């Protein structure tokens with residue numbers, strides 16, 4: 210059995226991840242490949258409960274350490290119950306956010322030590338890393354405007370603009386450090402051009 214490919218989609222708030230996630234999965238399915246779409250934090254009933262804890266706005270102040278551990282607790286559950294079994298069966302996994310989001314939000318946004326995140330990554334994931342990570346990048350203001358129009362703000366969306374500037378910078382640093390795995394697409398261009406760029410990135414994996 211050939212192992213499935215693991216593709217993750219990353220970016221700040223309101224960059225259009227959801228639309229593009231579905232475009233990617235349809236494109237792969239058209240090639241006769243089984244694929245599942247999932248997300249983080251979340252992807253299993255327990256991990257979705259943890260997601261709710263993380264995003265809830267009405268809780269007591271959440272310490273940065275608690276936040277980081279909850280993110281990785283959800284991830285451990287997701288990997289063991291969804292991601293690994295699917296990949297082992299030859300199913301491709303398309304995931305809305307993964308560990309690069311932890312480097313961006315907890316590392317960049319919250320200023321948590323990168324070496325702590327790395328230790329958790331190695332511990333929780335073993336050797337599991339995405340085969341391809343697509344970073345949708347747009348100026349912070351553009352994405353925030355879209356996110357704010359969408360619905361009530363969650364705990365992360367309620368952060369100040371500076372937080373999202375730090376998140377964006379941390380994503381761009383991840384790109385610089387992992388140029389083989391992470392590929393950037395400008396999100397503030399016509400959807401048709403974003404989709405052309407997505408096809409260019411995914412096509413080589415289909416061979």
Ligand code: TMP
Nearest residue numbers: 249250280306307310311314315365366
């Ligand atoms: P979403 O709204 O794009 O689905 O993501 C939920 C929020 O969770 C988003 O604001 C980013 C945040 N997040 C982290 O802070 N760390 C992580 O590791 C992940 C996966 C998400």
